[in-house]
Amino acid sequence: MKLYNSLTRRRDDFVTHTPGICNMYTCGPTVYHFAHIGNLRSYIMEDVLEKYLRYTGLKVNRVMNITDVGHLSSDADTGEDKMLKGAKREHKSVMEIAKFYTDAFFADCEKLNIRRPDTVRPATGCIDDFIAMVETLLDKGYAYISGGNVYFDTSKLEEYYVFNKHDAEDLEVGVREGVEEDCAKKNKSDFVLWFTKSKFDDQELKWDSPWGIGYPGWHIECSAISLKYNGEYLDLHCGGIDNAFPHHTNEIAQSEACIGHKWCPHWFHVLHLNTSGGKMSKSSGEFLTVSLLEEKGYDPIVYRFFCLLSHYRKSLVFSYDALDNAAAAYKKLIEKIAALRADGDVIPEDFDRLKKLFTDALDNDLNTSLAITALYDVIKADVNGATKLALIADFDGVLSLSLLESAERISADKNNSLSNSAADENLQNEIEALIAERSAAKKEKNFARADEIRDGLAARGIILKDTKEGTVYEIKS
Ligand code: AMP
Ligand code: ZN
Numbered sequence: 001m002k003l004y005n006s007l008t009r010r011r012d013d014f015v016t017h018t019p020g021i022c023n024m025y026t027c028g029p030t031v032y033h034f035a036h037i038g039n040l041r042s043y044i045m046e047d048v049l050e051k052y053l054r055y056t057g058l059k060v061n062r063v064m065n066i067t068d069v070g071h072l073s074s075d076a077d078t079g080e081d082k083m084l085k086g087a088k089r090e091h092k093s094v095m096e097i098a099k100f101y102t103d104a105f106f107a108d109c110e111k112l113n114i115r116r117p118d119t120v121r122p123a124t125g126c127i128d129d130f131i132a133m134v135e136t137l138l139d140k141g142y143a144y145i146s147g148g149n150v151y152f153d154t155s156k157l158e159e160y161y162v163f164n165k166h167d168a169e170d171l172e173v174g175v176r177e178g179v180e181e182d183c184a185k186k187n188k189s190d191f192v193l194w195f196t197k198s199k200f201d202d203q204e205l206k207w208d209s210p211w212g213i214g215y216p217g218w219h220i221e222c223s224a225i226s227l228k229y230n231g232e233y234l235d236l237h238c239g240g241i242d243n244a245f246p247h248h249t250n251e252i253a254q255s256e257a258c259i260g261h262k263w264c265p266h267w268f269h270v271l272h273l274n275t276s277g278g279k280m281s282k283s284s285g286e287f288l289t290v291s292l293l294e295e296k297g298y299d300p301i302v303y304r305f306f307c308l309l310s311h312y313r314k315s316l317v318f319s320y321d322a323l324d325n326a327a328a329a330y331k332k333l334i335e336k337i338a339a340l341r342a343d344g345d346v347i348p349e350d351f352d353r354l355k356k357l358f359t360d361a362l363d364n365d366l367n368t369s370l371a372i373t374a375l376y377d378v379i380k381a382d383v384n385g386a387t388k389l390a391l392i393a394d395f396d397g398v399l400s401l402s403l404l405e406s407a408e409r410i411s412a413d414k415n416n417s418l419s420n421s422a423a424d425e426n427l428q429n430e431i432e433a434l435i436a437e438r439s440a441a442k443k444e445k446n447f448a449r450a451d452e453i454r455d456g457l458a459a460r461g462i463i464l465k466d467t468k469e470g471t472v473y474e475i476k477s
Pocket of ligand 2: 026
């Protein structure tokens with residue numbers, strides 16, 4: 001598989017350190033608010049990548065952190081902790097909002113068919129690992145203590161700016177404007193590993209450490225969690241493009257300084273989802289969530305489909321018109337699948353020929369929109385229904401668009417409405433027969449039978465009314 005690599009700025013062959021095994025790390029969400037659909041674009045594309053790697057036969061060990069401490073309002077180590085800001089906003093404790101938004105994140109992931117990583121660790125559960133890593137960095141001379149904080153010394157590295165050395169335009173830099181310079185740093189690019197001093201002394205969660213009571217920097221958590229659960233040789237690291245600098249740059253600096261060799265050769269970055277007004281961001285407070293889309297009547301899977309129709313290395317602009325188009329295309333696709341019948345046996349030659357279109361698309365830098373074209377090619381192909389359905393099930397193991405489930409649902413709905421109308425017709429016939437019998441009974445002056453019929457129907461909510469034009473009925477719901 002060719003996969004673009006932000007480190008080399010080329011589409012490189014994806015190879016793993018140990019054949020057959022892929023150690024994959026993903027930066028998890030900062031749980032001070034709901035994930036917005038921009039964040040979820042990154043997680044959807046990473047999910048397809050993970051599932052495709054499994055599909056090709058690799059055993060994937062995917063690890064993800066949950067950022068519940070240390071991510072400051074500016075990625076450049078200044079400002080208030082985002083978690084504390086969230087807790088103040090909602091008049092709750094940091095741990096309460098961390099739990100609430102972590103659960104909300106995984107609930108959204110489930111709605112979008114995003115698989116839960118094999119290992120998920122909140123940063124607050126790994127403090128001892130961070131302390132041990134900072135100690136190693138101090139022992140090896142890569143870190144220093146100044147003004148009460150422990151810093152990473154970037155001047156000790158041969159190369160620090162690993163991503164944007166080639167072309168700064170290619171990477172959207174995560175440093176915000178107007179960041180105040182921290183005077184305790186030796187070099188401008190140094191970053192905090194452990195805080196004991198901060199302008200914001202009301203940090204709720206603090207831990208004892210060899211350097212005093214404090215809390216970890218944001219970057220150390222991903223390095224330490226990945227080294228612990230993925231081992232020293234990571235094959236693939238993922239995240240949104242805003243994480244490339246400074247977060248991933250700092251992860252590489254401290255991980256390689258700690259282990260003494262190259263850490264991760266392949267970096268996968270997803271470009272942003274934007275609105276017509278610019279980047280969708282959590283901190284601005286104005287963003288779209290999966291629940292909001294649901295309230296507006298969209299199936300979350302339609303948002304997944306919308307994302308897969310574009311390449312992950314292109315910025316994607318969200319609009320309701322574009323989502324409506326995706327919803328209409330998804331509905332048509334499902335109707336086509338629902339019309340297929342599993343006739344005959346799966347023909348292996350047909351299966352392999354059509355499957356190759358799909359794997360060629362994904363081998364080509366995870367081209368998901370071409371993979372969806374391959375799905376349409378299957379539906380149009382001159383092959384039997386059993387082969388088509390087998391291919392659709394096979395592709396959906398990677399795309400996770402609930403193709404067969406949705407097709408079954410619309411078939412079941414159709415059958416239900418057909419049987420409802422058949423039931424309606426039966427009831428109509430029965431009522432009309434009883435009305436005729438009642439008229440005949442009245443003519444024969446058998447009023448007991450006539451009343452029995454009227455009362456029997458009334459008990460079932462069917463009210464008879466005698467009019468000049470004859471007897472009519474009304475069904476009370
Ligand atoms: P956060 O919860 O802010 O730590 O971000 C979680 C993930 O979403 C990270 O991988 C970010 O790089 C990514 N991300 C943030 N904003 C966007 C966006 N507008 N579009 C796509 N991914 C994003
Ligand atoms: Zn990270």
